[in-house]
Amino acid sequence: QVQLVESGGGSVQAGGSLRLSCTASGRTISSYSMGWFRHAPGTERDFVADIGWTGGTTFYDDSVKGRFTISRDKAKNTLYLQMSALKPEDTAVYYCAVCQQYRLGCGRDGGGATYWGKGTLVTVSS
Numbered sequence: 001q002v003q004l005v006e007s008g009g010g011s012v013q014a015g016g017s018l019r020l021s022c023t024a025s026g027r028t029i030s031s032y033s034m035g036w037f038r039h040a041p042g043t044e045r046d047f048v049a050d051i052g053w054t055g056g057t058t059f060y061d062d063s064v065k066g067r068f069t070i071s072r073d074k075a076k077n078t079l080y081l082q083m084s085a086l087k088p089e090d091t092a093v094y095y096c097a098v099c100q101q102y103r104l105g106c107g108r109d110g111g112g113a114t115y116w117g118k119g120t121l122v123t124v125s126s
């Protein structure tokens with residue numbers, strides 16, 4: 001079993017930056033693809049970005065491309081999401097996911113996710 005704990009969320013003004021972290025415990029997840037998803041009130045859960053098991057392949061939703069960067073540190077069993085140029089529409093609870101072994105991503109619908117964190121809230125004010 002894998003436990004995922006997200007951190008780094010908070011309140012920021014539009015144009016600001018935040019860095020989310022997601023640390024896994026229980027087992028090593030170095031051979032798994034991982035991803036970030038978000039859920040804003042009144043909407044469906046949305047794909048944000050994912051990263052392949054090697055760390056060499058990344059995918060982003062068009063809404064965050066050029067502003068967000070996903071990365072991972074296998075030695076620390078940790079996934080990151082660097083968020084810059086934040087917009088009010090980025091306000092949501094952000095969830096990390098551990099997905100599939102030896103895969104390039106999680107799938108935009110999150111169907112490839114095996115484990116989910118409990119989320120961290122990001123609030124962007126205008």
